[in-house]
Amino acid sequence: MAAEPIAPLRGLRNLAILLAIWEVVGRLDLVAGGALPGITEILLRLWEDRGDYPRHVWATLAASGAGFVIGNFVAVAAGVLFALSPVALRLFRGVNIAVFALPPIAIAPILVLTLSGMAPRIVLAALGVYFVTMTATVIGLSQADSRATDLIRAYGGNRRDELRLVLFRGAMPSILAGLRVAAPNAVLGAILAEFGGGGRWGLGAYLLGSLGRGEPDRLWGIGLVATLIAGLSYGAFALLSRRVAGATRAVTLNSAIPDVSVQAGGPALRVALAGGTIALPFVLWWAFIRLTGVPDLIAKTPWGVVDYLFLAHTAETAQARLFAALAETLPITVLGMFAGLGFAFALAVSSRLAPRAIEAFMPVALITQTMPLVALTPLLVLILGRGPSLTLWVTISVTFFPAFVTLAQGLALVPRSAEDLPRAYGAGRWREIGMVTIPASLPYLFAATRLTVPRALLGVMIAEWLATGRGLGNLLNQSRGYLDYGMIWTVAAVSVLLSVVFYQAVVIVERRVLRRMGMATAE
């Protein structure tokens, strides 16, 4: 007992061991002929490149900072609106799901087509934070202590008084926790847009420029800096929320789209709302194009995409190319996602058997949560080459870590007494896991699946774009080169649509299964 250091120290010790192993492995060029340099080599290279970094870092920081502020402003305003008006929440459900599920890389090119300068980066960063903060706001506001709001109402206060005196302050911890998760998302969004945008400055541009040069130490350096920025932004808000709210909450993203059932108003209203929910994203798309005033040739409205894909004289070849790409992308997405989820599930469940081992692994899992996906992919390219196995591994790694964190944190909530019961009757460890741990983890498994659906598609598309030259990601990249605007918009629309459909499918299965088991959806 006495020899075991306390948890934070043990984390540090594990980190030190990890770094030492990394250094040795890197120095000896054990991984893929030097694709993984030693830590000190990376640091030395960082020092050599020190003249390049400030402008790149500054560009990324400026874009993600602006996007963070704007996105959160919109998100909090929307959250307040949704918390006050169930009808609005219902109406915007489609938009909210689309924003959650859209793979940023798919819409980066269309933002670059329609906006100019820093705007695409800012918008993508803002989109990255919107969902997290909006959800946190709605949840925070609707979880307000009903006794406190009763008090306000009992003195004749209206909804505004409730908001002013109780709700907003009460939602603060939740909103701050949201900002914490949102901050790295803004960095990721900005880098992704830099990537598809062809600007000169920014870490994404730097990464792209360094990709072909076969200099692992530089790529790792950029990856580390990007991770550091994302991690620091997370840490800053973690500190702030600890200060302000004294609250610590899960690091995982809430992937349940807030929803309500609108009872009043009868079936007519309900049908109208359902129709509106589906129509609104397309209306916004259309309005966005009209407002930016970009010519029809470049910016396609929803109708423009339908025309391109089904009516124009080139429709047949367009369809053929799209389907060929889908046939490459979809199987590997599904396969990678299930493999990642499966690993995560197995590891999380067995973590009940060996809590210590998992605890050592947790910091790594948390770091990868904040590590910008785009920075990860080139590193995996170095190690794995450009074949399909790369895509698979990217997908597994982007699904595995968040799923594992969600599951492990969910399982930690299972009361010990629930597990003690079978044991008290003499059940063995495995029996106990079968009776308690696995059923109890189901809601979290679904939550993890919802979370990983969009990430899996994003991971595959990034790998395809950057490395393998196959599938949807490649089609998108190629179409940029050919100025095939119709295809750019089509791929963007189709990938968002796919993501939404996947997500909805998971939600429906989840509802069925959990209802049958009498369990509630995990957030």
Place this chain on the structure above:
Amino acid sequence: MTAPDGIALSGVCKTFTGRGRVVEALRDVTLSCPQGSFTAIIGPSGCGKSTAMRIAMGLEAPDAGTVRIAGRAPLDAARAGLTGIAFQDAALLPWRSVRRNVEVPLEVLRRPLAASADHVGHLIDLVGLTGFENALPGELSGGMRQRVAIARALVTHPQVLFMDEPFGALDQILRRQMNLELQRIWAESGSTALLVTHGIDEAVFLADSVVIMHAGPGRIVERIDIPFERPRQPHLFSDPLFHETCDRIAEALHGG
């Protein structure tokens, strides 16, 4: 013309339907509390006491029946600042100090805080929390929190005072003390008071009239007038007549 009753419920019914379960919380509840009277409601857990009170406060709409508070609709009375409220659990805002919690009703009613500063200080003193003005609820004991809630209920100089088990978390000695204080405050203010309690002796000590409720469906089964003269002194608690009355109420609670 006589003054309207402080609190008047007539023929109030309330049924809750939740997740396939239907609970008839109140059936045909009629209750009138003359202005300036003190009424206590007593009954087993879940018989609808809190529901009756929430309906009287306008927080819940009855399925049938009417409610008048000082002659007005409940929420109108609330907006006019006629009511004072202490809930079953203190319902303090955790991020506000004791003082700022007591001021909440004033803020809702948009009354100037500066004008009431002395009164607020006086109330905090009255409930024995001097020195804790700037403490947060999290730093107080359960009983202290309830005393804050009582101070808060009195801050608007209410004409009608609703109290739902306000002394639930207090120890016996403090409870007696608070009972005496409450009697004094109530007598001074001339307000109409409605108190929900589980303590028979507390009800008998404080009330002019004790209303007994039964569950399933929630209804009023008996109303017993308490004749002791006011102001009532602590030694009343050991009066044989007092105990006799308590026994009668206990019987009415268990019987039927």
